[in-house]
C-alpha cells in the first residue's frame with residue numbers, strides 16, 4: 001500500500017516575531033537547515049543601488065572585500081536607535097562604523113590591518129576640513145631631509161622622485177604624531193592594539209587615511225602612475241605593464257592633492273556623532289566591553305577569498321608596516337578547522353560584548369575551492385551558524401544576497417569562476 005506523503009513539519013517562526021518581522025514576510029521564508037530567505041524579498045534594501053550610494057566620505061579609499069554602505073545602513077536603521085553603540089569587529093575601510101555615526105549612533109570599528117584601522121579612524125572621528133587643514137599647515141615638512149635611496153625598489157615603481165620625496169616626509173611626520181610606531185605593535189607575537197585618542201593623533205590619522213586613499217589610483221589627485229585604486233598592484237607586473245603602455249609617474253603637489261580630496265569627501269558635511277576605531281583582533285576585544293553594544297554588523301574574511309595584507313602592501317608600507325608581518329595576524333586560512341576555530345573565537349567575543357536581546361548580522365560569502373579538477377563550493381555561512389550556536393547565539397534567519405557575481409559591489413574585479421558566488425547574511429540574536 002502506498003504511504004501518504006507527509007509534509008515536513010513547518011518550523012515555528014515565533015522566534016522571528018518582533019524586529020526581524022519588520023523586514024521579513026514569514027511567507028517568503030523557506031527552510032533548509034535554518035530558516036532562510038532571499039534578499040529580493042526584503043523591503044527597501046541595499047540591492048536597489050549597491051554602487052554609488054551614500055555619503056562621499058565612504059569613498060576615501062576603494063578597498064577590495066568591502067560591503068556597500070547601503071547594506072550597513074539597512075541593518076543599522078532597522079535594528080538600532082539613535083545613541084546606540086554599533087560595532088564592526090572586522091571594520092575594513094570603516095563602512096559600518098561610519099554609517100552608524102551618520103545615523104547618530106556611535107560606530108565602533110576594530111581591524112587588525114593598519115590601513116583598515118587608519119581608514120576607519122579617519123572617517124569616524126569628526127574633524128572638520130578647516131580644522132584638519134589648519135593642523136596640516138602648521139606642520140613643517142623638510143623635504144631636503146628625505147632619503148629616497150633607502151626606499152625599497154618595489155615602492156619606487158609607482159612614484160616619481162618628486163612625489164615620493166614629499167610622501168616620505170609627510171608620512172614620517174604624521175606617523176610620529178599618530179604614534180603608530182611598529183616598535184609598539186608586534187605582529188610576530190600578536191601584540192596588536194592601538195587607538196588615536198588625542199586631537200593631534202586623530203588629525204594625523206585623518207590625513208594618513210586621506211593619503212592612504214590617494215596613494216594609488218588613476219584620478220587627478222592619485223599620487224601613483226595610473227593603476228588600481230582598490231588594491232596595491234604587484235610591483236613586477238606594474239613595472240612591465242607601465243613600460244609597455246608608456247605610463248607616466250606623475251609629479252604631484254602631495255599636500256594639495258590631500259586637501260583637494262578632503263574637501264570633496266566633506267562636501268556633504270560630517271556626522272554630528274564621533275565614533276571609535278581600534279587596531280586589534282576580533283577574537284580579542286577589550287575586557288571592558290562586556291555587554292556594551294546594541295548591534296553588531298560585520299563581515300569577517302571568507303577563508304582565503306581575499307588576502308588583505310598583500311592586497312594593501314603599498315598602503316601598509318605607507319604606514320610603516322611590512323605586509324608579511326601583518327598577514328600573520330589576519331584570519332586567512334584554507335583550513336576548515338582553523339577557520340572554524342577563528343570564527344568561534346570571534347563569535348564568542350561578539351556574544352560577550354553584545355547586550356542581551358540584541359542582534360548580530362554576519363555577512364559571509366560562499367567560496368569556490370579547487371580540489372584536483374573539481375570545484376567545491378563551501379558555504380561559509382554554515383561555519384558561522386555552527387560556531388555561533390556554540391558561542392551561545394540563536395540563529396534566527398539566513399538572508400541569501402543572491403545578486404549575480406558579475407554585478408556584485410565588492411568583487412567587480414573577479415570573474416564568474418573566481419572566488420565568491422553568493423553572500424549570505426546570518427542573523428543572530430543573544431537571548
Ligand SMILES: C[S@@+](CC[C@H](N)C(=O)[O-])C[C@H]1O[C@@H](n2cnc3c(N)ncnc32)[C@H](O)[C@@H]1O
Pocket residue numbers: 063065066067068089090091092093094095096110111112113116280281282283298299300301302308329330331332
Ligand atoms: C570582509 S572584510 C570587511 C570589510 C568591511 N565590511 C568594509 O566594508 O570595508 C574583512 C576584514 O577583516 C580584517 N581582518 C582579518 N583578520 C582579522 C582579525 N583577526 N581581526 C580583525 N580584523 C581582521 C581584514 O583586514 C578585512 O578588513
